Amino acid sequence: MFRALVVSALLATTGAQAQTPPQAQPPVPAQLGPRPFFLVADMADGPLKRELQACTRRPGFTRSQFSIGHRGAALQFPEHTRESYEAAALMGAGIVECDVTFTRDKELVCRHAQNDLHTTTNILATPLAAKCIRPFTPATFDPAGNRLTAASAECRTSELTLAEFKTLRGKMDAANPNARTVADYLVGTASFRTDLYSGPTSGTLLTHRESIELFQRLGVKMTPELKRAAVDMPFDGFTQQAYAQKLIDDYKQAGVPPRDVWPQSFEIADVRYWVANEPAFGQQAVYLDDATTVADLPTPAEMAAWRAEGIRIWAPPTFALLAAGPGTSIIPSAVARQARQAGLQLITWTLERSGLLADGNNGFYFQTFDRQVKREGDVMHVLDVLAREVGVQGVFSDWPATVTFYANCAGLK
Secondary structure, three states: OHHHHHHHHHHHHHHHHHHOOHHHOOOOEOOOOOHHHHHHHHOOOOHHHHHHHHHOOOOOOEOEEEEEEOOOOOOOOOOOEHHHHHHHHHOOEEEEOOEEEEOOOOOEEEOOOOOOHHHHEOHHHOHHHHHOOEEEEOOEEOOOOOEEEOOEEEOOHHHOOHHHHOOOEEOOOOOOOOOOOHHHHOOOOOOOOOOOOOOOOOOEEOEHHHHHHHHHHHOOEEOOEEOOOOOOOOEOOEOHHHHHHHHHHHHHHOOOOHHHEOOEEOOHHHHHHHHHHOHHHHOOOEEEOOOOOHHHOOOHHHHHHHHHOOOOEEEOEHHHHEEEOOOOOEEEOHHHHHHHHOOOEEEEEEEOOOOOOOOOOOOHHHOOOHHHOOOOOHHHHHHHHHHHHHOOOEEEEOOHHHHHHHHHHHOOO
16 A cells, blocks of 8 residues: 555656656655654754744645665665655655665675675575575573673575565564574664564565666666675676676666666775766766775875766765864865865765764764764754755765755755
8 A cells, every 4th residue: 555655646746757858857746744844843043943944834845866765765664675765755865775786696686785684684584594694593691691692693695596585575674682582683673763664564675677667667766886795706607897787787778867877886996897888877976985984084186086087976974074163063074175176076875874863972974073963953954064065966864854855945956
């Protein structure tokens, strides 16, 4: 029923777009729900809050390419499932992500990692658990009840055929390290998330081609991420270059225009391959940065060199682009300014992934400006600086409605 409602709500507007030139496409309505309005109400008083409050009274909100569905709508829906993608589109994400890995028979599927099936699917509760490279091992405890070793497992898409993969159901990405049984291991969802949409009739897994078909029906653009293989490459003759090419070939065979695709990779060799061998798609290839601290970020010379070789878009984590300014302000970081000076376009990840913000210590994504974040509504200040001062062209979010709302208020298409 949910799928039917989503498709009918979106196809009513997107169905007519096929014959409409891209520049003349009518806006697609978005259903935001209460969260963006809660965040605005929670903001400290000031000009931005008053501006956004006025925006809450506008008659309608529409889809925006500034809003990118990170793994779909992973705050509440199992990531990289049909239901998660549909929710992201309904909330106005103009671009939706399928992370791409491969099965034993070298078919491309949507998963965040090749070796995450034990935490993102129900595999351990099925007969396919016998194919996992590391079976479930329960946690151990000393006589006082202190944990000695955490529960563990590892299950890979590369151990399954596509047909086997398709029998699994997606669940929220989580595991209980204290589990003594598989049933206990499969729970452990963070308190700010929910298992409400992880039932036995949802969590539909998709191939990469199926994601393309779905995104075409929903009228959203696409940003596939070529994931690092957990197996040694070449894999049974399947080279890294063939893997990168197969991703692009799926879009070509589906007739998707290169302007509607932003292929991504954390491996610069993949981005270079697309730039050199698929230049139409390579123009929008995204080099993802896996920096974990400021010390890991590139130098101005490195960024200039990337741009010189044809890499146009750099996508670092949000902390890389922001810094704590005077008082309670958030400002663009030095590396953000250097990236723009190097001629790079910017995308960032990931909003709505850090849980409650008001308790401080908000972790990875906020590390360079965490002391400026005091309440849930401060996420709107983060978005405002990213958009108006840093100049990012898109923001990945686990709950796209938040970014869609801001994009509409700021006039970002």
